[in-house]
Amino acid sequence: MSKEKILKSFGERVRELRKKNGLSQDELSFKANLHRTYIGMIERAEKNITLINIEKIAAALNVTIKDLFNGS
C-alpha cells in the first residue's frame, strides 16, 4: 500500500469512528490529549502519525488499535 494510501485510509477510519461517537474534531482532540488541529490533519492524511498518538486516538474512541486498521 502506498504511503498516501495508508495515511488516507487511516484518516477515513478515524473520521468514521469519530462521527460514530458523535464527537467533533475538537472534542476528539481534547479527549485524546492532542493539539486541537491535529485530528483534522490526520483525517486529511496530512500527518504521518506516530504509534503513541495512534494509541491515544484509539483510547479516546474506545476501540483497540486493531480496530483502527479494520480493512487495511
Add this chain to the structure above:
Amino acid sequence: MSKEKILKSFGERVRELRKKNGLSQDELSFKANLHRTYIGMIERAEKNITLINIEKIAAALNVTIKDLFNGS
C-alpha cells in the same frame, strides 16, 4: 496503555514475526527499506514509530498492519 507499554508490545511483536520469518534485524531493515539500525531500535522500544514505517514493516513481514497489533 502507557506510552512505553505500547512501544514495548509493538517491538516484541515485530521481533516475534521477524524470527518467525527467519530474518535478522539487518535483513528485515533491508526488506522494509529502513535504516539498518532502525529495526533494533523499534524492537527495543526506543523509537516512536510512524504509520508509514509500520506499514513498511508489515509489508516486509508479509502480514497486515492489524496482525502487528494482535493482542493490543
